Amino acid sequence: MRDKPQILGSRIVARSRLFQVEELDLRFANGTEVSYERLRGAGRGSVLVVPMLDADNLLLVREYAAGVHRYELGFPKGLVEPGESPLEAANREMMEEVGYGSRALEYLTSFTVAPGYLEFSTDVVLARELYEQRCPGDEPETIEVVPWRLSQAAELLMREDFTEARSIAALLLVKEKLNHGG
Amino acid sequence: MRDKPQILGSRIVARSRLFQVEELDLRFANGTEVSYERLRGAGRGSVLVVPMLDADNLLLVREYAAGVHRYELGFPKGLVEPGESPLEAANREMMEEVGYGSRALEYLTSFTVAPGYLEFSTDVVLARELYEQRCPGDEPETIEVVPWRLSQAAELLMREDFTEARSIAALLLVKEKLNHGG
Numbered sequence: 001m002r003d004k005p006q007i008l009g010s011r012i013v014a015r016s017r018l019f020q021v022e023e024l025d026l027r028f029a030n031g032t033e034v035s036y037e038r039l040r041g042a043g044r045g046s047v048l049v050v051p052m053l054d055a056d057n058l059l060l061v062r063e064y065a066a067g068v069h070r071y072e073l074g075f076p077k078g079l080v081e082p083g084e085s086p087l088e089a090a091n092r093e094m095m096e097e098v099g100y101g102s103r104a105l106e107y108l109t110s111f112t113v114a115p116g117y118l119e120f121s122t123d124v125v126l127a128r129e130l131y132e133q134r135c136p137g138d139e140p141e142t143i144e145v146v147p148w149r150l151s152q153a154a155e156l157l158m159r160e161d162f163t164e165a166r167s168i169a170a171l172l173l174v175k176e177k178l179n180h181g182g
Numbered sequence: 183m184r185d186k187p188q189i190l191g192s193r194i195v196a197r198s199r200l201f202q203v204e205e206l207d208l209r210f211a212n213g214t215e216v217s218y219e220r221l222r223g224a225g226r227g228s229v230l231v232v233p234m235l236d237a238d239n240l241l242l243v244r245e246y247a248a249g250v251h252r253y254e255l256g257f258p259k260g261l262v263e264p265g266e267s268p269l270e271a272a273n274r275e276m277m278e279e280v281g282y283g284s285r286a287l288e289y290l291t292s293f294t295v296a297p298g299y300l301e302f303s304t305d306v307v308l309a310r311e312l313y314e315q316r317c318p319g320d321e322p323e324t325i326e327v328v329p330w331r332l333s334q335a336a337e338l339l340m341r342e343d344f345t346e347a348r349s350i351a352a353l354l355l356v357k358e359k360l361n362h363g364g
C-alpha cells in the first residue's frame with residue numbers, strides 16, 4: 001500500500017451557510033505536488049434507513065430534491081444530531097419521515113458519497129419490527145410515503161425518479177441479505 | 183404527483199475554482215417559503231465504467247480520494263469532455279486509468295450522487311470485449327489497477343476501502359445483470 005500524500009497546507013477558499021470549500025496542497029509519494037479542492041462536512045455523520053414493514057414490504061419517501069429540482073424517491077435519511085448514535089438518528093428520522101419506530105435496528109455498512117471531493121459518509125441501517133410512532137420533522141411539506149415490495153425491486157430500479165446511488169446500493173444490499181436468510 | 187416548488191429567486195453565494203454554491207428561494211405548493219443551498223456542476227456529466235476482462239473478471243482502480251484523505255478502491259470514472267458522448271468518455275477514461283479500450287460499451291443507467299444538494303449525475307457504462315490501449319491521463323501518480331472476480335463480490339463489499347455508493351451500486355447491478363444472462 002502506498003503512503004498517503006502529505007498535506008503541505010490547507011485553507012478555506014469559499015464558505016456559505018452549509019458548505020465550506022477547502023483547498024489542500026498535496027505532495028504525492030512520487031514528489032508530484034498538486035492542489036485539490038474538497039468540501040468539508042459539518043463534522044456530523046448521516047444515516048440512511050431501510051424500513052421493512054414485514055419480510056417483503058419496505059417504505060420509501062418521495063421528497064423534493066433541490067440539487068436536481070425534482071421529486072425523487074428514496075429511503076429516509078438525515079444528519080445525526082449531536083449526542084445521538086447513528087441507530088438513534090435512524091429511528092428518529094423514520095419517526096419524522098414515515099411515522100414508524102423500530103424495535104430491531106441493525107447497522108449494515110457505511111457509504112461514502114463522492115470520496116474524491118466530499119468528506120461525508122452515510123451509515124446504512126436496516127429497520128425491522130416497526131411500530132407506529134410519529135415525530136414532527138422540519139420538512140417544508142408533508143412527506144409522501146411510498147410502500148414498495150422488495151420482490152419488485154427490478155421495477156423500482158427502472159423508475160426515472162429512483163436514481164440516488166445510496167438508495168440503489170442500499171436496496172440491492174438488503175435484497176441480497178434477506179434473500180440469503182440474513 | 184405534486185407540482186414542483188416554484189423558484190422565486192436564486193443567486194451564487196460562494197464560489198471557488200471547482201464549486202459554485204447557489205441559494206434558491208423556493209415556494210412549495212402548500213405556500214411554505216424556504217431557502218435551500220445547492221452545488222452547481224460544471225454543466226458536464228460524468229461516467230463510471232465497469233470494465234470486464236471476461237465473464238467473471240472486472241477491473242478496479244485504487245486512487246487517492248482527497249475528500250476522505252485515503253486511498254479508495256472503485257471503478258474508473260471521470261468527467262465527460264466537451265464534444266464527447268458518455269460512451270466515448272467511458273472508453274477514454276478506461277484507456278487512461280486501466281489501459282484498455284472496449285469494443286462493446288453498454289449504457290446501463292444514470293445515478294444521482296446526492297440529489298438534495300448536488301446537481302451532478304453519473305452515467306454507468308458496462309465495458310466488455312476489451313483490448314489493450316493506453317492513453318496518458320492527468321493523474322498525479324500512476325493508478326494502481328486491481329483485478330477482482332465478480333463471483334467474489336461479497337469479499338469486495340466487506341473491504342473498508344470499497345465504500346463509494348456509486349461503485350457498490352454499479353457492482354451489484356452488473357452482478358444481477360450478468361447472473362441473469364443479460
